[in-house]
Amino acid sequence: MIIGLIGFGKVSRNLFNLIKSDEITFITSTEGRSKSTVHNIEESGIEIFDTFNEVASKSDILVSATSPKSALTVAKECGKYVDGIYLDLNNISPDTTLEIDKHVENLIDGAIIGKIDSDNPILYISGEKSDELLFLDKFITTKKISSNIGDVAILKLLRSAYTKSLSALLIETSQIAENHNLEKEFFDVLTLTEGDDFKEKSVSRIVNTVNNSNRKREELEEIIEYFSDSELIMVKAALEKLNR
Structure with missing residues (x-):
C-alpha cells in the first residue's frame, strides 16, 4: 500500500512516524515547498517524487494536510489524479468539505484530535469509504463517525x-x-x-x-x-x- 502526503507539517510528519509497516510505503514531493519543509522531507527518508500530481496518481491513500486556505485548491488540482482514497485532514468548514467532495472521488472527511505531534492522537473520519481506513487503528486510534461527508467537519x-x-x-x-x-x-x-x-x-x-x-x-x-x-x-x- 502507498500513502501519499500533500504537506509535510506536524500532522503528516506524525502520521509518517506512527504508521510503521513493511506493507506501507509513504511518498511525497518537495514541489513548491519551503527550504525548511524540504529539509524535513529529506531528513525523514520518505520517498520523494517530482510533483504532487505524480504522488496523487501513485497513492492508494492520498492525505491532504496543508492549510485551510489551500485545501480546496489542492483538491481541485490533485484530486482528479487519485484513484484511491482522498483523506482531507485540513481544519476546514463543512461547506468547504462539501465543495471538495465535488472535485474528489472517494473523499473521507478527517480530523486529528489531541496534540498533533503526540504518540496517541485520535483520527476521526466520516464518509462512505471510511471503513477502508479502519485498519489504521493498528497504528493510531481511528474512529468512524458516520458515512456522511461533513460530519467530522x-x-x-x-x-x-x-x-x-x-x-x-x-x-x-x-x-x-x-x-x-x-x-x-x-x-x-x-x-x-x-x-x-x-x-x-x-x-x-x-x-x-x-x-x-x-x-x-x-x-x-x-x-x-x-x-x-x-x-x-x-x-x-x-x-x-x-x-x-
Missing part, C-alpha cells in the same frame, strides 16, 4: 466553538484574579474540581489564544457564519472578547 467546528469560548472566559477571569492579586489562588481553587493539571493546561490555552488571536477570531467568525441559524450567544461573546 461539523464536530471540528463545535469543538472549536467550545475551546475558544472557554479560552476567552479563562482570559477574562484570570485577568480579574490578577487585578485582585489572587491569580495563584484562582487556579488553586479551580484545580480542586478541574484536576491537577488544570492550571498548566489553562495557561497554555491562554497563551496560545493570545499569540494567535487573529486566527482564533477568523475561526470564530467562520463558526458563527456556518451555524447562523443557531443562537450562539457564548460564541459571539467570545469573539467580542478576542476583538477587544
Whole structure:
C-alpha cells in the first residue's frame, strides 16, 4: 500500500512516524515547498517524487494536510489524479468539505484530535469509504463517525466553538484574579474540581489564544457564519472578547 502526503507539517510528519509497516510505503514531493519543509522531507527518508500530481496518481491513500486556505485548491488540482482514497485532514468548514467532495472521488472527511505531534492522537473520519481506513487503528486510534461527508467537519467546528469560548472566559477571569492579586489562588481553587493539571493546561490555552488571536477570531467568525441559524450567544461573546 502507498500513502501519499500533500504537506509535510506536524500532522503528516506524525502520521509518517506512527504508521510503521513493511506493507506501507509513504511518498511525497518537495514541489513548491519551503527550504525548511524540504529539509524535513529529506531528513525523514520518505520517498520523494517530482510533483504532487505524480504522488496523487501513485497513492492508494492520498492525505491532504496543508492549510485551510489551500485545501480546496489542492483538491481541485490533485484530486482528479487519485484513484484511491482522498483523506482531507485540513481544519476546514463543512461547506468547504462539501465543495471538495465535488472535485474528489472517494473523499473521507478527517480530523486529528489531541496534540498533533503526540504518540496517541485520535483520527476521526466520516464518509462512505471510511471503513477502508479502519485498519489504521493498528497504528493510531481511528474512529468512524458516520458515512456522511461533513460530519467530522461539523464536530471540528463545535469543538472549536467550545475551546475558544472557554479560552476567552479563562482570559477574562484570570485577568480579574490578577487585578485582585489572587491569580495563584484562582487556579488553586479551580484545580480542586478541574484536576491537577488544570492550571498548566489553562495557561497554555491562554497563551496560545493570545499569540494567535487573529486566527482564533477568523475561526470564530467562520463558526458563527456556518451555524447562523443557531443562537450562539457564548460564541459571539467570545469573539467580542478576542476583538477587544
